[in-house]
Amino acid sequence: MRLYSWLIIILVVSAIFSSCEIQGDKDIGLNLQPQIQDISVYFTDTVTIHTSTVLLDSIATTNTGYLITGQYIHNLTGKTKATGFFSAGIHESSPSIAKSAVYDSLVLLLAYDAYSYGDTSQLQLLSVHQLVDPLLDTKIYYGFDQVPYGSEAIGSTLLKPRPFTQVPLSIRLSDQLGEEIFTMAKANSFISSTEVKNYVKGFALVPGSEDDGAILRFKVNSDSTVIRLYYHETNLDTEKRTYDFKISNGGSYFNHFVSDRTSTEIAALQNTFEGISSATTHEQTYIQGGIGLRTRLDIPYLRSFNTISNFAVNSAKLTIEPIRSTYTSSVSLPSAIALQEVNGSNWIIDPSIETSISLQANDLNDTYSYSYDMTSYVNTLLKESTNSKTSLLLSLAAADNQNTLQTIVLGSNSSQYRIKLQIYYTKVL
Numbered sequence: 001m002r003l004y005s006w007l008i009i010i011l012v013v014s015a016i017f018s019s020c021e022i023q024g025d026k027d028i029g030l031n032l033q034p035q036i037q038d039i040s041v042y043f044t045d046t047v048t049i050h051t052s053t054v055l056l057d058s059i060a061t062t063n064t065g066y067l068i069t070g071q072y073i074h075n076l077t078g079k080t081k082a083t084g085f086f087s088a089g090i091h092e093s094s095p096s097i098a099k100s101a102v103y104d105s106l107v108l109l110l111a112y113d114a115y116s117y118g119d120t121s122q123l124q125l126l127s128v129h130q131l132v133d134p135l136l137d138t139k140i141y142y143g144f145d146q147v148p149y150g151s152e153a154i155g156s157t158l159l160k161p162r163p164f165t166q167v168p169l170s171i172r173l174s175d176q177l178g179e180e181i182f183t184m185a186k187a188n189s190f191i192s193s194t195e196v197k198n199y200v201k202g203f204a205l206v207p208g209s210e211d212d213g214a215i216l217r218f219k220v221n222s223d224s225t226v227i228r229l230y231y232h233e234t235n236l237d238t239e240k241r242t243y244d245f246k247i248s249n250g251g252s253y254f255n256h257f258v259s260d261r262t263s264t265e266i267a268a269l270q271n272t273f274e275g276i277s278s279a280t281t282h283e284q285t286y287i288q289g290g291i292g293l294r295t296r297l298d299i300p301y302l303r304s305f306n307t308i309s310n311f312a313v314n315s316a317k318l319t320i321e322p323i324r325s326t327y328t329s330s331v332s333l334p335s336a337i338a339l340q341e342v343n344g345s346n347w348i349i350d351p352s353i354e355t356s357i358s359l360q361a362n363d364l365n366d367t368y369s370y371s372y373d374m375t376s377y378v379n380t381l382l383k384e385s386t387n388s389k390t391s392l393l394l395s396l397a398a399a400d401n402q403n404t405l406q407t408i409v410l411g412s413n414s415s416q417y418r419i420k421l422q423i424y425y426t427k428v429l
Contacts, residue, residue, distance in 0.1 A: 087202035087250035089193025106178030111222035118214030125208030141254035278412035
């Protein structure tokens with residue numbers, strides 16, 4: 001029979017197959033139509049996938065909507081620390097304070113975001129330090145960037161975080177700084193945010209060096225995230241007054257992320273665009289937001305399907321199941337991860353193309369996985385005339401990379417939680 005006829009038969013069988021639920025083990029041929037004895041459908045989930053952990057460049061964390069701070073120690077990826085840098089400006093109008101007014105206090109208020117990562121039941125320290133130089137409005141700051149700040153804290157608090165509360169976190173700041181700001185405000189020296197930034201410069205929100213608590217996120221654009229000046233005026237009665245310096249009106253703010261992997265399986269991973277095979281990390285790979293850890297997938301023998309005569313791929317599904325013991329309610333999995341193509345040097349081929357893969361729950365065994373239809377990708381790869389050196393890269397979604405430090409631990413090709421590529425294909429015998 002001519003090849004054209006074979007292709008028609010394959011398409012018909014594929015349509016029938018797609019509406020049937022196939023039972024059976026891997027690599028077992030199944031005759032779908034007994035009257036066509038030379039057409040079979042096969043299934044395999046033993047396609048070899050080599051995995052490695054790679055370290056990519058830091059990402060931009062300027063003006064992402066959140067201040068992030070805290071320190072968390074993951075038993076597999078090490079100590080991760082987040083420090084928020086910010087400046088403040090005037091609110092809706094410049095302060096207008098009577099000459100007879102009296103200073104009371106200066107307080108940093110931070111509106112909690114519901115997100116946290118780590119153990120919020122632990123006490124943790126947050127300190128506020130004043131910057132040596134102001135932040136630059138035109139500069140894009142990245143996660144590896146830092147700005148010098150004073151060694152002495154101008155305010156601190158020891159807290160158990162409450163990320164779901166509507167009550168902002170309150171940190172009283174230095175009265176010396178407060179009185180200076182109050183004096184400047186009374187003298188009408190803060191006409192715009194520029195004057196505030198030039199005088200106050202900005203702040204760093206620093207976690208305790210010994211903390212092992214949670215990474216916390218605060219909403220910058222909230223009206224509850226301000227530096228509030230408390231004062232009073234004495235007329236016939238004492239009148240309490242406030243003025244808010246708005247953080248989101250201060251120009252730049254950004255978050256600095258740093259990771260200490262000294263005692264981990266990936267301690268040797270130091271330089272960007274380098275990778276380390278899962279064969280040397282106890283058959284595990286890692287993804288971590290903010291820091292730049294990604295998992296690379298290589299499928300070296302996929303093109304061996306081309307040695308099969310007269311075949312067609314019906315479907316291909318990639319299934320990624322994180323190792324069950326590595327996530328909990330407080331160290332949770334992200335709702336989605338991203339899939340991109342990379343070259344042999346771990347450069348993303350087209351950063352604008354990012355496929356989102358949603359988290360799915362398996363209620364039967366209380367596990368979670370990410371799965372993606374790879375049919376189009378596999379068929380395209382098999383049709384290529386040359387062996388391109390592209391591979392796949394798993395990471396957090398772009399927004400999560402900027403605004404979280406969540407971690408995913410994955411298994412390798414030889415582990416219980418291996419990443420699987422399940423392929424159904426039709427073959428003409």
